[in-house]
Amino acid sequence: MTGRVLHIELRRSIASWLGAIFLVLTLGLCYGLTGPWGKGSGAWLAQWASLAQWQRYFLDFTWPAVFALGAWQGSRQRRSTMDELLSATPRPAWQRAAVLAGAAAITLTLASLVFFAIGAVQVARSTGYFTLGWLPTLLVGILAVAAGVVAGMGIGHLLPYLVTPPLVGVLGFGLMIAAQWTPSSPVPVRVQLFSPVLPGAATAFVTVAGSVHIGQALLFAGLAASGFLVSVVRGVRARIASVLPLALGVALALAVLPGRPATAYPADPGAVALVCDDHGPRVCVTRAHQNLLATLAGPGRQALARLAVLPGAPTTVIEIPDSGSQYVPLLPRLNDHETRYWGFSRLDPATLEWSMLLGAGTEPCATVLPPGAGPDADLLARVIAASWLFDGGARPVLADDPALASRGPGFAQEADAAEVALLSLPRPEQVRRVAAVRQAGLTCQGDPLALLTRGSAFR
Amino acid sequence: MAARVVGAKETAPAKYAWEIQARGLRLRAGRRTAVRGVDLTLGRGVHGLLGPNGAGKTTLIRALATVLRPAAGELELFGERPRERAGLRGLRRRIGYLPQNFGFYRRFTVREFVEYMAWLKEMPKGEVPGAVQRAIDRVGLADRADEKLKALSGGMVRRAGIAQAIVNDPGILLLDEPTAGLDPAQRMRFRELLRELGSDTCVVVSTHLVEDVATACGAVVLIDEGRLAFQGSPADLAAAGTETDLGDSPSERGYSALLARHREAK
Numbered sequence: 001m002t003g004r005v006l007h008i009e010l011r012r013s014i015a016s017w018l019g020a021i022f023l024v025l026t027l028g029l030c031y032g033l034t035g036p037w038g039k040g041s042g043a044w045l046a047q048w049a050s051l052a053q054w055q056r057y058f059l060d061f062t063w064p065a066v067f068a069l070g071a072w073q074g075s076r077q078r079r080s081t082m083d084e085l086l087s088a089t090p091r092p093a094w095q096r097a098a099v100l101a102g103a104a105a106i107t108l109t110l111a112s113l114v115f116f117a118i119g120a121v122q123v124a125r126s127t128g129y130f131t132l133g134w135l136p137t138l139l140v141g142i143l144a145v146a147a148g149v150v151a152g153m154g155i156g157h158l159l160p161y162l163v164t165p166p167l168v169g170v171l172g173f174g175l176m177i178a179a180q181w182t183p184s185s186p187v188p189v190r191v192q193l194f195s196p197v198l199p200g201a202a203t204a205f206v207t208v209a210g211s212v213h214i215g216q217a218l219l220f221a222g223l224a225a226s227g228f229l230v231s232v233v234r235g236v237r238a239r240i241a242s243v244l245p246l247a248l249g250v251a252l253a254l255a256v257l258p259g260r261p262a263t264a265y266p267a268d269p270g271a272v273a274l275v276c277d278d279h280g281p282r283v284c285v286t287r288a289h290q291n292l293l294a295t296l297a298g299p300g301r302q303a304l305a306r307l308a309v310l311p312g313a314p315t316t317v318i319e320i321p322d323s324g325s326q327y328v329p330l331l332p333r334l335n336d337h338e339t340r341y342w343g344f345s346r347l348d349p350a351t352l353e354w355s356m357l358l359g360a361g362t363e364p365c366a367t368v369l370p371p372g373a374g375p376d377a378d379l380l381a382r383v384i385a386a387s388w389l390f391d392g393g394a395r396p397v398l399a400d401d402p403a404l405a406s407r408g409p410g411f412a413q414e415a416d417a418a419e420v421a422l423l424s425l426p427r428p429e430q431v432r433r434v435a436a437v438r439q440a441g442l443t444c445q446g447d448p449l450a451l452l453t454r455g456s457a458f459r
Numbered sequence: 460m461a462a463r464v465v466g467a468k469e470t471a472p473a474k475y476a477w478e479i480q481a482r483g484l485r486l487r488a489g490r491r492t493a494v495r496g497v498d499l500t501l502g503r504g505v506h507g508l509l510g511p512n513g514a515g516k517t518t519l520i521r522a523l524a525t526v527l528r529p530a531a532g533e534l535e536l537f538g539e540r541p542r543e544r545a546g547l548r549g550l551r552r553r554i555g556y557l558p559q560n561f562g563f564y565r566r567f568t569v570r571e572f573v574e575y576m577a578w579l580k581e582m583p584k585g586e587v588p589g590a591v592q593r594a595i596d597r598v599g600l601a602d603r604a605d606e607k608l609k610a611l612s613g614g615m616v617r618r619a620g621i622a623q624a625i626v627n628d629p630g631i632l633l634l635d636e637p638t639a640g641l642d643p644a645q646r647m648r649f650r651e652l653l654r655e656l657g658s659d660t661c662v663v664v665s666t667h668l669v670e671d672v673a674t675a676c677g678a679v680v681l682i683d684e685g686r687l688a689f690q691g692s693p694a695d696l697a698a699a700g701t702e703t704d705l706g707d708s709p710s711e712r713g714y715s716a717l718l719a720r721h722r723e724a725k
Contacts, residue, residue, distance in 0.1 A: 001584040005575055012566040081562030085623075088524040088558075089579035090551035096579065 002099060009103040014073040018149065019107025022066060026058045026115050041322040042201030044119060047127050047288060049268065050201035051119040052134035053208065055112070056141045057200035060176050063148050066108065068169030070152020073104065074231060078160035097231045101153060105146040112142045128291035129204075131270055136213040137198070143217060144196030147224035148172070154230035158239065190257045193264060194219060194250075204288040205321040207268040215257035222249015272321050282316040289319060299352035306353075306389045307361050310435045314361055357386040359448070360434055362441025380411070381448035384419050385437045388430070393423045418453055429455065475538025477502045478631050478661035479523060483532035486518050486685075493518035495685040496532065505657035507672030507693075508665040509714060510682040516665040517559050519682065520635045523663060524556040537630060552581050555629030559636050559665075561620040565609035569600050569619045572608055576623040594626040597652060599645075613640040621649075625656065632662045638671055650675035673697065673710035681717055688721035 010016060030037055030044060037044040037054040044054035077083060086096070116138055155168055179187060179195035193212055222245045229242030258264045271288040283300040285293050300317035307313045358364075359382035387397040397415035422430055436451040450456060479501040486494035493515040510516050521527040522534060525541045534541065536554070541547050563572055573594055577587045595604045598618040608616060617640050624632060638646050653675045656662050663680075666672060672679055673693045681689040681696075689696070693710065700712025704719070 001578050001582075001587055004587075005578045008567065008571045008575060012564065012571060076564065080564050081560055082564065083562070084521075084526060084558040084560065085556065085562060085576075086579065087526050088551060088554065088556045089576070090548040090581050091579045 002095075006099050006103055009100055010106065013076070013100055013103055014069055015100075015103035015107045018066065018069050018073075018104055019111040021069065022062055022108055022145070023111035023114055025062050025065060026055070026111075027118070029058050029061060030054070036202075037200055040202065041204040041288065042206070044201075045122040045126060047201065047204045047271075048120075048123055048130060049133040049137065049207055049271075050204060051116065051123050052137035052141070053198050053201040055115060055119070056137060056196065056198035059141065059144065060180070060197045061173075063145060063196050064169050064172030064176060066145055067148045067152040067172040068165045070104065070149035070227075071156035071168040072152075072165040073100065073149075074153035074156025074158075075160035075164060077157065094228075094232045097153075097228060101146075101150045101228060101231075104149045104153070108145045108149060109142050112138065112145065126291075127204075127288065129271060129288045131268070133207050133268065136210070137208055140213050140216050140220070141196065143224070144220045147220040147227065148196070150224045150231075151227035154227035154242075157231045189259050189261055189264060190254055193257045194253065196220070199265070203322045205268055205271045205286065206265045207271075209258055209264050209266055211256055211258050212264050215253040215255075218256065219249045219253035222246045222252075225249075267321075274318065282318075284317065285319040286321055288321075295349075296352060299349045300356060302349075303353050303356040303361065303389075306357065309389075309431060310360065310438060311431075312435070317356060320363065354386055354390055357389045358382045359441040360385040360389060360438035362438055364441075377447065377449040380415055380418060381437050381452045382441070384415055384422065384452055385434050385448075387415075387419055388422060388434055393419055418449075421453060475535070476500075477535075478537060479663070480535040480538075481532065484519075484522070484529055484534055485531040486515070486522050486527060487530045488515075488518045488527075492530070493685055494522070494682075497682065497685070497687050499680065499687065499690070501661055501663065501678075501680075503657065503659060503661050504677040505653050505662045505664060505675060506678045506680055507676035508663055508680050508682070509667075509669065509672055510688070511718070512667075513684075514682045515685040516682060517635055520556075520559075520633050520663065520665055523631065524554060524558075524633050525551055526556075548581075552627065553630045555624035555627060555632040557620045557624040557634045557637055561617070563608050563616065563619065566607060568605050568607050569595060569611070569622070570604045572619060573623050573626050577626045580627040582627050590626050590628070594622040597625065597655075598622045599648060614642060614645055617641060618645070618649075621652075628660075630660060632656060632660050634662065634664045636665055636667070638666060638668060646671070669706075669710045669714050670708065673708070681714070681721075683718055683721050686721070689717045 037057060041047075042050045042053075044051050077086065086093075116134075152165075152168055156164055176195055176197055179192045180197065185192060193215060196216070198208065225245035226242055226249075229245065230239055233239055233242055268288075271286060273287045274284040275287050275290040275293055276282055276284040277293050277297045280297075281301050281304050283293070283297045285296055296317070296319075304314060304317060362382075364378060364382065383397055387393065387395075396412065397419050398412050422433065425433070433452050433455055436446075436455075437448045440446040440448045440451055477500045479499065481497055481499040484494060484497045484499070485492060497519065508516050508519070518527065522529055523536070525536070525547060536550055539546055539550060541550050564575075567575065570591060573591045574587060577591055582590060592601075592604075595601055598621050600615060600618055600622060603611060603615060608619060611619065617637060621634065621637055624634065638649060641649060650671065653662060653664065657677060664671070664676065673696070676693060679689065679691055679693055679696045680687070689699070696713040696717070697709035698713065699720075700706065700709055700714070700716045702712070704712040705715040706712035
């Protein structure tokens with residue numbers, strides 16, 4: 001019979017709407033808007049763990065909505081003047097509340113799983129790296145959303161006024177904003193982690209610490225328990241006491257949650273591990289990108305062949321895990337004979353080869369200015385070196401890099417002029433200067449543009 | 460009416476003399492004492508609860524529905540005192556209640572709402588579908604059973620309210636102004652239903668309409684200012700009035716006369 005009543009609540013309470021609104025809102029956000037979730041190696045459709053983390057990111061907007069809708073549902077009994085009738089029935093109030101909360105939790109769980117499944121179909125196609133790291137992220141997310149709706153119901157039951165749901169929604173959104181993860185936030189990291197929102201996967205190589213999952217699970221279990229108790233108990237004293245599970249959850253969460261971002265979002269050693277192709281000069285990618293190895297091997301060896309004209313030329317291509325910063329590569333570099341391949345956006349062989357030849361096979365050292373910020377000496381030297389290696393100056397420098405072409409005509413003109421000047425030199429001098437650019441890229445010392453245009457490290 | 464299996468519990472002889480028994484019952488409505496010492500014994504049959512506004516009818520019914528605790532005096536339902544929690548739960552399963560201010564979930568259909576109430580009354584699972592259909596049939600809502608409550612007229616909602624009250628075949632059925640919003644035809648049908656229910660149930664119907672009581676009730680309880688003013692048959696009620704009393708029918712004149720006499724006596 002409880003099953004039958006659950007069925008009724010699923011259809012007639014806000015539950016069905018709740019799941020639909022949650023799903024449509026989440027899908028609308030991630031497909032309808034462009035944002036950080038679509039970029040970089042940790043894009044939401046790139047990796048399993050990234051998908052789960054970005055799904056948590058969208059809770060920034062959906063969690064307050066769920067919280068508010070819960071408050072609306074929680075006020076149903078009073079709005080419908082059912083108190084009198086219900087108080088004459090024998091069935092304990094907690095069973096009534098449990099069925100209603102269960103209905104809401106079921107639809108929200110389904111909506112979360114459907115969203116994940118939609119993403120999973122695409123993730124399965126785009127990565128060969130599978131871990132179960134997404135599972136706790138997803139499960140704690142579902143718990144957080146269920147706790148949100150139950151807490152909303154408790155507040156709605158306690159304050160059954162028309163203004164309660166919108167106020168609860170605004171309050172929830174305010175809390176999300178306050179706890180939002182930013183490196184400069186004055187809110188301690190432990191408290192930031194009270195939010196169900198995760199900052200989203202910056203790269204494919206970070207994961208979420210187990211202590212974060214445990215702490216958040218304790219917190220949201222406490223929140224759900226308190227919300228449920230408030231809906232059920234009678235009397236002022238009992239209602240005050242029903243805050244206890246939440247207080248306990250907060251205390252336990254504070255004890256368990258990590259205090260530093262680096263601890264909360266550690267590197268994923270499995271994703272960083274290298275997978276290599278040894279049929280010819282060695283080409284390695286991270287395991288997160290292992291299904292790109294076949295695509296990269298050809299262009300990688302082609303790039304090595306072109307670099308062979310330089311003295312001390314590299315013999316292997318190794319992918320450096322993307323650091324997540326668009327402008328500053330933070331990972332340590334080694335002064336060895338490896339060509340390090342950094343990031344990829346398009347996967348046609350020519351583009352891949354070109355990107356591996358940038359800076360004569362090195363990573364950028366200095367901050368790369370964002371587009372539109374004007375010519376950038378480092379970047380100029382890097383692309384000219386790539387162009388020289390790629391086709392010996394047969395084509396304009398930016399012919400193969402539309403991304404850089406967007407920097408404006410000044411940049412392209414300067415690049416072409418510098419390449420013409422380089423090509424007018426005797427061949428051994430050209431080789432020496434490009435080799436110097438590579439050396440500067442490996443050591444991050446000297447001015448690569450000066451090395452290229454004047455043959456010395458100073459302008 | 461559909462045939463149904465009658466359980467041993469239903470046919471077992473009652474261990475109590477009266478379904479409802481009150482002695483010196485005092486009840487508070489907020490800070491006000493609304494019922495001040497009422498002695499009452501009600502058995503099977505239809506009892507019309509009459510009285511002017513503010514007489515304490517609703518307060519008395521709320522106490523009978525176990526919603527309100529007596530401030531003083533004794534109240535026994537089915538021979539048991541509605542005090543202890545465990546006992547209360549058992550009692551509530553055997554009570555049907557239609558509050559004066561009947562609330563409902565608008566998005567539920569009639570059938571869903573009555574089913575929901577049957578669940579809240581902890582009816583055995585197997586009995587629910589049949590009992591729900593029977594209750595809906597009895598109030599004449601069979602053709603609207605799968606419509607949402609918000610789509611129904613006021614009179615139909617009232618009938619849905621009666622359906623939820625009778626779904627658990629209660630031993631005590633409490634109806635607080637059930638005829639409000641019913642049109643004359645519906646009211647006549649309702650009286651018929653009342654007489655039918657009264658054969659095996661203790662029905663307490665509170666109403667302003669003296670005519671309802673005169674035609675559908677086997678007994679009349681008149682309360683005024685929280686005290687019992689009269690208890691007897693509708694014939695006694697009619698006989699109490701004279702041509703000089705206020706009213707358009709013998710029952711109404713009896714009502715006026717009894718009320719006046721009760722007020723004089725104080």
